[in-house]
Structure formats: structure tokens, C-alpha cells
Amino acid sequence: MANIKELSVEDKLRALYDLQLIDSRIDEIRNVRGELPLEVEDLEDEVAGLSTRLEKLKSDLESIEEQIKDKKNAIDDHKAAIKKYTEQQKNVRNNREFNSLTKEVEFQELEIQLAEKHIKEMKASIDHKKEVIAQSSERFEAKSSHLGHKKSELDAIMSETQKEESFLSEKSSEYEALIEERLLAAYKRIRTSVRNGLAVVSIERGASAGSFFTIPPQTQMEIASRKKIITDEHSGRILVDSVLADEEKEKMEQLFAKI
Structure with a gap:
């Protein structure tokens, strides 16, 4: 030309x-294609966000379960201490020593009660988190499935139109160069x-x-x-x-x- x-x-x-x-x-x-590329992008962001949230919830759950183990181990230690102090009471030389050991036993028993209270609270927290995880997992699966369908739809449109669009874009540049x-x-x-x-x-x-x-x-x-x-x-x-x-x-x- x-x-x-x-x-x-x-x-x-x-x-x-x-x-x-x-x-x-x-x-x-x-x-x-319409809004499909943006819709796919939004869904990808949403799925990524749900995945991150699920990972955090599962990590929190593991952390609570570890804390419960620690509390149970602490209870075992307190019970061992109670047993030791109770045995020592059998060999005391005076009331002062007996009363001192009695206070130690009472302290250990209070620590056990506190630990059991914490375990109860943490188990309730675990139950709640498991419910949230179940709901989040269900939402994650639904959104992932929806994303898969939308991606397939976009891929199908792209495969049909990509060649034509690339050809036309080249031609557009050629005609722009004439003007x-x-x-x-x-x-x-x-x-x-x-x-x-x-x-x-x-x-x-x-x-x-x-x-x-x-x-x-x-x-x-x-x-x-x-x-x-x-x-x-x-x-x-x-x-x-x-x-x-x-x-x-x-x-x-x-x-x-x-x-």
C-alpha cells in the first residue's frame, strides 16, 4: 500500500x-467474552482467600489441640505433685510442715481445676472451629467447582476467538500505520x-x-x-x-x- x-x-x-x-x-x-475474564479473576481471588482462611482455621485447630495436650500433661504433673506431697505428709515432724504440704496440695488441686476449665473451653472452641471449617470447606468446594466451570467456559470461548482476535489485532496495527x-x-x-x-x-x-x-x-x-x-x-x-x-x-x- x-x-x-x-x-x-x-x-x-x-x-x-x-x-x-x-x-x-x-x-x-x-x-x-463479556465480563467472564473479570468474573474468573474475582472467583480465583475468592477461592484463594477461602483456601488461606481454611489453612489458618486448621492451623488454629492444631494449635488448640496441642494446648489441650499440654494442659493434660500439666494435670498429670499436678497429680504427681499431689501424690508426692501427700506421701510427705506421712513423715512430717510438726503441724507447720503438715500445713505447708496441705497448702501445696490445695494449690495443685486448684491448678488442676483451672487446667480442666481451660480444656473444657478449648474443646468448645474446637467444636466451633470444626463447624466453621466444615462450612468454609463446603463454600470452598462450591466456589472451586464454579470457578472450574467458568474457566472451562472462558477457555472454550478463548480457543474459538483467540486466533481471530490475534489476526485482527495485527491487521488493526497494519491499518493504523497507514494513518x-x-x-x-x-x-x-x-x-x-x-x-x-x-x-x-x-x-x-x-x-x-x-x-x-x-x-x-x-x-x-x-x-x-x-x-x-x-x-x-x-x-x-x-x-x-x-x-x-x-x-x-x-x-x-x-x-x-x-x-
């Missing part, structure tokens, strides 16, 4: 409209400012495509002459005549058919 400097206004209009047709086709492909920087910047600015991404539209029934505002006959003649770039005063879109549009659509359909 000709270099940018050699392009006539008509060639620029054709290149712009071709670029619009290619970019609109890419938009269609991405619309098919002077200022005009390309205007095209991209218009595309981002309109809802449907249409920066270049044809004249249909005396109005720009998708608009109800009639274009004056004199302006329509200027557009058809293809001597200068004309924009719609209402929408800001670049305008091309319907004959040029039909010719380029036919050309692009042949290109798309090769994919």
Missing part, C-alpha cells in the same frame, strides 16, 4: 473506515468517547449511522466528493459516504472470511 504521505483524502477515509470495521469486529469478539498520527489520535479519541466505539460512520438516509440528525445536502455532497475529512457536528464522528462504506465492508468481509 501507499505511504502515509502519498495517501489521498479518499485513501485516508478508506483506511480509517477499514480500521473501524476491524476494531468493531474485535469489539464484538470481546463482547462475547497519519494526528488523524489516528482523533480516531482513537472519538472511539473512547462514544458508547459503541464507532468513530467512523457512513451516511444512511441522509443522517450519520445511528443518528437522527439530518446532514444538509451540501455537506452530503462534500462527503461524497471525498476531498476532505468531515465530522458530524452533533456526535463528532468522522463521516464517509455509503458507497465507500459498502465497498470497504465487502473488502473487509473477504478479509474476515480468510480467518
Whole structure:
């Protein structure tokens, strides 16, 4: 194709409209995917968060179980101490020693009661955590399954459209290279400012495509002459005549058919 400097206004209009047709086709492909990629990403984050929470809950459970073991071992130590002090009471020489050992026994018994109280509380905590783990595991499995389905759905769409999108993206870059920087910047600015991404539209029934505002006959003649770039005063879109549009659509359909 000709270099940018050699392009006539008509060639620029054709290149712009071709670029619009290619970019609109890419938009269609991405619309098919819709919010699915974001949905998959959100689900992945949610599943990762649930997995981390489950790991922490299980770690907490193990920690409590270890604490219960420690308390039980402590109870055994206290019972051994009670036995030792009780034996020692049999060989005391006076009431002071007997009373001192009695206080030691009482202290050990209090420690046992406290440990048993803590064990009871920790067992209740274990029961609660097991319930939470069961609920979290169920939610994790459900979300993981849902994620698997959504990933399969996305993979299926991607496998169907990836080749076409890659081809069209390359073609979009090729046509962008034909258009002077200022005009390309205007095209991209218009595309981002309109809802449907249409920066270049044809004249249909005396109005720009998708608009109800009639274009004056004199302006329509200027557009058809293809001597200068004309924009719609209402929408800001670049305008091309319907004959040029039909010719380029036919050309692009042949290109798309090769994919």
C-alpha cells in the first residue's frame, strides 16, 4: 500500500473506515467474552482467600489441640505433685510442715481445676472451629467447582476467538500505520468517547449511522466528493459516504472470511 504521505483524502477515509470495521469486529469478539475474564479473576481471588482462611482455621485447630495436650500433661504433673506431697505428709515432724504440704496440695488441686476449665473451653472452641471449617470447606468446594466451570467456559470461548482476535489485532496495527498520527489520535479519541466505539460512520438516509440528525445536502455532497475529512457536528464522528462504506465492508468481509 501507499505511504502515509502519498495517501489521498479518499485513501485516508478508506483506511480509517477499514480500521473501524476491524476494531468493531474485535469489539464484538470481546463482547462475547463479556465480563467472564473479570468474573474468573474475582472467583480465583475468592477461592484463594477461602483456601488461606481454611489453612489458618486448621492451623488454629492444631494449635488448640496441642494446648489441650499440654494442659493434660500439666494435670498429670499436678497429680504427681499431689501424690508426692501427700506421701510427705506421712513423715512430717510438726503441724507447720503438715500445713505447708496441705497448702501445696490445695494449690495443685486448684491448678488442676483451672487446667480442666481451660480444656473444657478449648474443646468448645474446637467444636466451633470444626463447624466453621466444615462450612468454609463446603463454600470452598462450591466456589472451586464454579470457578472450574467458568474457566472451562472462558477457555472454550478463548480457543474459538483467540486466533481471530490475534489476526485482527495485527491487521488493526497494519491499518493504523497507514494513518497519519494526528488523524489516528482523533480516531482513537472519538472511539473512547462514544458508547459503541464507532468513530467512523457512513451516511444512511441522509443522517450519520445511528443518528437522527439530518446532514444538509451540501455537506452530503462534500462527503461524497471525498476531498476532505468531515465530522458530524452533533456526535463528532468522522463521516464517509455509503458507497465507500459498502465497498470497504465487502473488502473487509473477504478479509474476515480468510480467518
